[in-house]
Amino acid sequence: MIVSRLSLLNSGAIASLLVVGCTDATAPTDGQSPNVAEAAVQLTGRVVDQAGLLNDKVEKILTKRLASLEREAGPQFVIVTTNSLNGVDIAEYSVNLGRRWAIGHSERDDGVILLVAPNERKVRIAVGYGLEGSLTDPFCAKVIRENILPAFENGKMEEGIISGADSLIAKMRMSPTIKLNDNESPLTLKEKQAS
Amino acid sequence: MRSKFTKFLAVPVLALALSACGINSVPTAEEQAKAKWADVESTYQRRADLIPNLVETVKGFAAQEQDTLTAVVEARAKATSIQVSADDLGDASKIQEFAAAQGAVSQGLGRLLATVEAYPDLKSNQNFLALQSQLEGTENRINVARRDYNEAVREYNTTIRTFPDIIGAKIIHGAEPMAPFAATTEGADEAPTVAF
Numbered sequence: 001m002i003v004s005r006l007s008l009l010n011s012g013a014i015a016s017l018l019v020v021g022c023t024d025a026t027a028p029t030d031g032q033s034p035n036v037a038e039a040a041v042q043l044t045g046r047v048v049d050q051a052g053l054l055n056d057k058v059e060k061i062l063t064k065r066l067a068s069l070e071r072e073a074g075p076q077f078v079i080v081t082t083n084s085l086n087g088v089d090i091a092e093y094s095v096n097l098g099r100r101w102a103i104g105h106s107e108r109d110d111g112v113i114l115l116v117a118p119n120e121r122k123v124r125i126a127v128g129y130g131l132e133g134s135l136t137d138p139f140c141a142k143v144i145r146e147n148i149l150p151a152f153e154n155g156k157m158e159e160g161i162i163s164g165a166d167s168l169i170a171k172m173r174m175s176p177t178i179k180l181n182d183n184e185s186p187l188t189l190k191e192k193q194a195s
Numbered sequence: 196m197r198s199k200f201t202k203f204l205a206v207p208v209l210a211l212a213l214s215a216c217g218i219n220s221v222p223t224a225e226e227q228a229k230a231k232w233a234d235v236e237s238t239y240q241r242r243a244d245l246i247p248n249l250v251e252t253v254k255g256f257a258a259q260e261q262d263t264l265t266a267v268v269e270a271r272a273k274a275t276s277i278q279v280s281a282d283d284l285g286d287a288s289k290i291q292e293f294a295a296a297q298g299a300v301s302q303g304l305g306r307l308l309a310t311v312e313a314y315p316d317l318k319s320n321q322n323f324l325a326l327q328s329q330l331e332g333t334e335n336r337i338n339v340a341r342r343d344y345n346e347a348v349r350e351y352n353t354t355i356r357t358f359p360d361i362i363g364a365k366i367i368h369g370a371e372p373m374a375p376f377a378a379t380t381e382g383a384d385e386a387p388t389v390a391f
Contacts, residue, residue, distance in 0.1 A: 095335075138328045140332075142328075
């Protein structure tokens with residue numbers, strides 16, 4: 001279930017994602033209607049690779065990691081690559097995506113989007129209000145600066161995305177947004193899956 | 196059979212008719228807009244809270260930028276002194292005054308961050324990097340909060356002007372339109388551009 005801090009104003013689900021960090025210091029561009037701009041990207045799964053940066057195997061591995069993150073710690077994390085921001089500022093674009101897709105749980109507001117726009121050379125991490133405590137602005141900026149950008153600058157897009165996603169996942173696992181039932185520790189869940 | 200069905204419908208229909216004349220929808224929309232305004236103010240406050248630390252950090256590396264630093268401190272002081280209470284949201288001039296004061300802070304910060312370019316040690320200072328990211332994140336929160344507030348105002352204003360809610364709005368609530376948040380200076384609402 002995907003409802004996140006990003007949801008529409010009136011839907012009861014909350015929303016607002018915040019966004020942290022962007023590469024390159026180009027001036028913000030004027031957006032057209034944001035709802036139109038990001039409508040080209042469809043929520044097809046936990047990894048939405050519209051720009052085709054990830055091979056199938058990597059996409060599968062990431063999807064698995066994102067699913068177990070949600071199951072075991074709560075936060076819903078979606079990785080998105082897009083061919084074009086259509087002239088919209090990446091911060092606005094990522095928040096609009098998160099809201100439109102309602103990423104994260106509606107009450108916990110624990111959605112995150114990692115958005116990569118290779119053609120504009122921009123990266124953004126949009127964080128639901130419920131995760132502001134763990135995915136702080138400085139932390140997200142650091143992930144972009146130290147995990148993602150160095151790989152991107154060498155043309156290794158996959159590597160940067162995996163490294164960035166792993167850092168974010170590890171941080172979110174340190175402060176889960178859900179409580180597991182007593183008999184549902186991460187270990188027992190794993191056993192359940194295995195059986 | 197048919198009459199029973201009609202009776203069954205009567206209650207919900209009556210409730211619908213009552214609720215349709217603005218008894219509930221007007222205050223709901225009003226509270227929504229007020230809550231969004233509170234978000235706007237708190238995000239600006241959040242930015243104001245970052246400034247003293249930022250100024251201290253920059254001072255440590257770039258004391259000669261005293262004028263720019265002072266301008267930010269003064270703009271912040273002025274901006275934090277201007278508050279718009281939820282009951283004054285119909286007063287466009289008050290919101291404009293608030294917007295202008297906050298716009299001055301944005302411009303001061305923009306200038307300050309531009310000067311930082313000349314100080315490589317400051318640019319790579321961990322404390323500064325952390326503050327810079329918080330500042331940028333907060334500018335985004337401000338943009339989101341403003342957009343949400345304007346949307347809520349638009350909905351409220353539409354509600355009180357549209358039949359049948361206008362009946363309740365006029366007769367029962369005496370509802371007045373609210374003013375959206377408009378940036379006063381060109382570009383004043385834009386986040387200072389931050390280079391990563």
